[in-house]
Amino acid sequence: MTADSQWPLWEVFTQGSKGLPFAHAGSVHAVDAENALLNARDVYARRGEAVNLWVVPSSAIVASAPSDAGPFFDPGNDKAYRHPQFYKVPRGVVVF
Amino acid sequence: MPERYRRQLTRMMSQHAHSEIVGMLPEGNWITRAPSLRRKLSLIAKVQDEAGHGLYIYCGTETLGVDRHELVNQLLDGKAKYSSIFNYPTLSFSDVGVIGWLVDGAAIVNQTILAKTSYGPYARAMIRICKEENFHKRQGFELCAHLAKGTPAQQAMVQESLNRFWWPSLMMFGPSDTDSPNSGELLRWKVKRKTNDELRQRFVNLTVPQVQALGLTLPDPDLTFDEATGNWTFGAIDWDEFQQVISGNGPCNHERLAARRKAHNDGEWVRAAATAYAAKRTSASTEAA
Numbered sequence: 590m591t592a593d594s595q596w597p598l599w600e601v602f603t604q605g606s607k608g609l610p611f612a613h614a615g616s617v618h619a620v621d622a623e624n625a626l627l628n629a630r631d632v633y634a635r636r637g638e639a640v641n642l643w644v645v646p647s648s649a650i651v652a653s654a655p656s657d658a659g660p661f662f663d664p665g666n667d668k669a670y671r672h673p674q675f676y677k678v679p680r681g682v683v684v685f
Numbered sequence: 686m687p688e689r690y691r692r693q694l695t696r697m698m699s700q701h702a703h704s705e706i707v708g709m710l711p712e713g714n715w716i717t718r719a720p721s722l723r724r725k726l727s728l729i730a731k732v733q734d735e736a737g738h739g740l741y742i743y744c745g746t747e748t749l750g751v752d753r754h755e756l757v758n759q760l761l762d763g764k765a766k767y768s769s770i771f772n773y774p775t776l777s778f779s780d781v782g783v784i785g786w787l788v789d790g791a792a793i794v795n796q797t798i799l800a801k802t803s804y805g806p807y808a809r810a811m812i813r814i815c816k817e818e819n820f821h822k823r824q825g826f827e828l829c830a831h832l833a834k835g836t837p838a839q840q841a842m843v844q845e846s847l848n849r850f851w852w853p854s855l856m857m858f859g860p861s862d863t864d865s866p867n868s869g870e871l872l873r874w875k876v877k878r879k880t881n882d883e884l885r886q887r888f889v890n891l892t893v894p895q896v897q898a899l900g901l902t903l904p905d906p907d908l909t910f911d912e913a914t915g916n917w918t919f920g921a922i923d924w925d926e927f928q929q930v931i932s933g934n935g936p937c938n939h940e941r942l943a944a945r946r947k948a949h950n951d952g953e954w955v956r957a958a959a960t961a962y963a964a965k966r967t968s969a970s971t972e973a974a
Contacts, residue, residue, distance in 0.1 A: 595752065595753050595754040595757075596959075596960075598747065615740075615741060615744045615745075615809075615810070616744045616747065617740070617744070618753065620959045620960055620962070620963040621963040621966065621967075624959060624963075631737070632737050632740050632741070635733070635734070635737065635817075636816075636817075
């Protein structure tokens with residue numbers, strides 16, 4: 590690895606305030622986890638955008654393939670009976 | 686993703702990222718000579734933001750399967766384009782004000798529309814950038830307003846800056862629609878949502894009243910308000926000058942690239958040290974285990 594190397598890529602997740610889910614903000618290059626956190630802070634949280642940060646090696650993320658989205662998510666898409674609209678309610682009755 | 690869409694986006698986004706990085710240089714020149722601590726703090730924060738903007742967009746290009754490293758090398762080798770505006774010199778501190786006001790102002794007009802571009806990672810970077818550019822524009826306008834209300838020498842200084850930056854700012858929107866090689870395709874794919882000339886007109890319409898409010902003038906004898914369209918019509922842009930600047934013959938092209946290369950080379954020891962430190966820690970933790 591030469592000094593010109595861009596270093597490993599880390600994905601950055603920010604939590605906007607306590608209790609909110611972490612959301613993907615972008616990525617940074619850094620030589621190790623500690624530097625990835627510092628870079629992520631300087632790039633993605635210069636104006637109080639986060640109260641917590643996660644950095645994850647990009648290579649550690651396992652993703653579904655957009656081209657297979659149809660068949661991959663099919664088990665969840667073909668089950669209308671999982672939605673409340675599937676069930677009939679007598680007219681005039683309010684069901685929560 | 687269609688290959689041509691990917692290539693066009695890579696071209697457009699990398700030029701944009703390079704512009705943010707080179708854009709640090711004209712104003713960075715003035716950090717050590719800022720007239721007050723307040724102006725110095727603003728300028729340092731603005732220049733740091735530009736570095737961040739470059740990183741957001743390089744990060745976006747990496748989602749297209751391009752190495753940032755490769756793009757940075759293209760810039761350093763002089764093979765990449767970046768916004769023509771950054772090849773003009775900053776001759777006085779009032780240029781810092783005019784750049785914030787006009788150059789960041791033009792960038793906001795352009796990027797507000799790009800925030801709705803069809804490619805998600807680019808659009809999300811634009812949303813973040815637009816928020817930050819608003820600070821850039823405001824601090825620039827405040828600086829200009831301060832000078833415009835100042836001594837005759839200060840008024841003359843800000844007017845002179847405005848005169849120099851007005852036409853190059855209009856050129857930032859790129860070639861006229863009749864002469865823009867990539868616009869048709871990019872509009873069709875909804876990468877661009879408005880044409881170069883539409884955005885330029887919007888910028889002129891927004892800026893003329895701001896100039897009037899400061900009691901300054903624009904260096905365009907043909908500037909007139911068209912009652913029928915509600916637009917400010919402006920004189921002819923010197924497209925020869927634009928072509929000269931984007932093809933490498935602007936006033937500061939060589940200086941800008943030389944400064945980038947020097948910064949990159951001077952930073953080599955930092956990269957080497959970080960790499961060595963990480964390697965040492967990895968081997969220490971391996972031995973401990």
